[in-house]
Amino acid sequence: MSAIATRPAVDLADTPVVTIDLDVMEANIRRLQAYCDAHGIANRPHIKTHKIPEIARAQLAAGAVGITCQKLGEVAVMLEAGLRDILVTYNVLGAAKVRRLRALADHPGARLTVAIDDLAVARALSDAFAGAGDPLRVLVECDTGAGRMGTPTPAATVELAQAIAGLPGLWFEGLMTYPITDDTARFFEATLAKLDRAGLRANTVSTGGTPAYPRAHTVPGVTEHRAGTYVFNDRATVAAGAAAWEDCAMRVRSTVVSRPTADRAVLDAGSKTLSSDLQGQTGYGRIVEYPEAVIVRLNEEHGIVELGACARRPQVGEIVSIIPNHTCVVTNLHDALVGVRDGQAEVVWRVAARGAVR
Numbered sequence: 001m002s003a004i005a006t007r008p009a010v011d012l013a014d015t016p017v018v019t020i021d022l023d024v025m026e027a028n029i030r031r032l033q034a035y036c037d038a039h040g041i042a043n044r045p046h047i048k049t050h051k052i053p054e055i056a057r058a059q060l061a062a063g064a065v066g067i068t069c070q071k072l073g074e075v076a077v078m079l080e081a082g083l084r085d086i087l088v089t090y091n092v093l094g095a096a097k098v099r100r101l102r103a104l105a106d107h108p109g110a111r112l113t114v115a116i117d118d119l120a121v122a123r124a125l126s127d128a129f130a131g132a133g134d135p136l137r138v139l140v141e142c143d144t145g146a147g148r149m150g151t152p153t154p155a156a157t158v159e160l161a162q163a164i165a166g167l168p169g170l171w172f173e174g175l176m177t178y179p180i181t182d183d184t185a186r187f188f189e190a191t192l193a194k195l196d197r198a199g200l201r202a203n204t205v206s207t208g209g210t211p212a213y214p215r216a217h218t219v220p221g222v223t224e225h226r227a228g229t230y231v232f233n234d235r236a237t238v239a240a241g242a243a244a245w246e247d248c249a250m251r252v253r254s255t256v257v258s259r260p261t262a263d264r265a266v267l268d269a270g271s272k273t274l275s276s277d278l279q280g281q282t283g284y285g286r287i288v289e290y291p292e293a294v295i296v297r298l299n300e301e302h303g304i305v306e307l308g309a310c311a312r313r314p315q316v317g318e319i320v321s322i323i324p325n326h327t328c329v330v331t332n333l334h335d336a337l338v339g340v341r342d343g344q345a346e347v348v349w350r351v352a353a354r355g356a357v358r
């Protein structure tokens with residue numbers, strides 16, 4: 001990581017500012033990579049958490065085979081920054097997006113794969129890629145219990161895989177799911193057996209998520225894993241038992257701008273800084289210096305903190321550090337993240353794919 005160190009002049013007292021502890025982030029990157037290496041699973045981190053090409057490159061340098069993006073806007077930023085092997089885990093739907101995907105696939109050196117769960121999506125992609133030099137690699141997204149997107153049964157999965165295999169311009173590459181649930185192993189076991197009977201092979205079986213990554217190797221046929229949040233961690237991953245507080249690299253540094261009553265503090269971090277995402281938590285983040293305090297309410301630029309349970313209470317002007325509930329959405333709210341080591345700013349990253357939701 002020293003290659004991206006620039007020792008910028010950043011005033012960490014000019015809040016709110018989002019910092020990333022580089023030692024913690026680098027340890028998080030190494031830990032997941034070591035798990036993947038130990039189990040022979042390819043590591044394909046999801047960049048939605050950081051949206052920063054330099055961090056994607058650090059993940060590759062540690063051993064990742066490529067990256068995962070959710071949206072084509074993220075793909076465009078990452079390709080432009082020199083990342084090449086990219087999986088898109090989202091139905092690419094609509095003429096404008098299909099055209100854009102086709103153009104992105106022509107980027108020199110690009111190796112794109114998409115996950116889809118619908119024949120209509122496959123047909124439109126086939127029309128676009130039928131004349132392409134290389135077919136587009138396609139994974140079938142399977143709903144193995146999470147109830148979001150994905151083919152709902154092994155039979156529906158194999159039916160879609162067969163259709164993809166028969167369409168010009170497409171290459172059936174394998175299966176993908178998010179997250180790993182108690183049903184994932186059973187679903188994939190049945191699907192792989194059915195694929196085999198249909199004469200199809202899944203070269204790639206891709207699982208995802210931070211909380212369940214230590215179980216990825218138990219999924220039948222798994223070849224790669226996509227974790228995102230692990231790189232920074234947050235209050236939700238700690239609550240899920242997937243990380244300790246010491247593994248949380250992100251802090252939102254915020255100033256106590258008012259102490260109107262004995263029991264109330266107001267921070268300069270509101271919903272435009274912390275996001276309104278609760279992720280099942282009580283309050284909008286953990287104040288490291290005052291863990292009993294609760295950020296009970298957010299206005300856009302005000303964080304209202306209830307101090308009733310605190311023996312010690314902060315003063316006006318004091319700077320506190322908040323571990324956010326959900327690090328990925330905090331990243332997307334900020335122009336830049338500041339990498340710190342031993343409390344000193346070492347690098348400022350532009351959040352290059354910030355807002356790339358198309």
Ligand SMILES: Cc1ncc(COP(=O)(O)O)c(C=O)c1O
Binds near residue numbers: 046226228229230
């Ligand atoms: C398709 C997909 N893969 C992987 C991930 C990464 O999950 P996590 O952030 O829990 O590591 C996500 C998260 O939203 C996802 O939607």
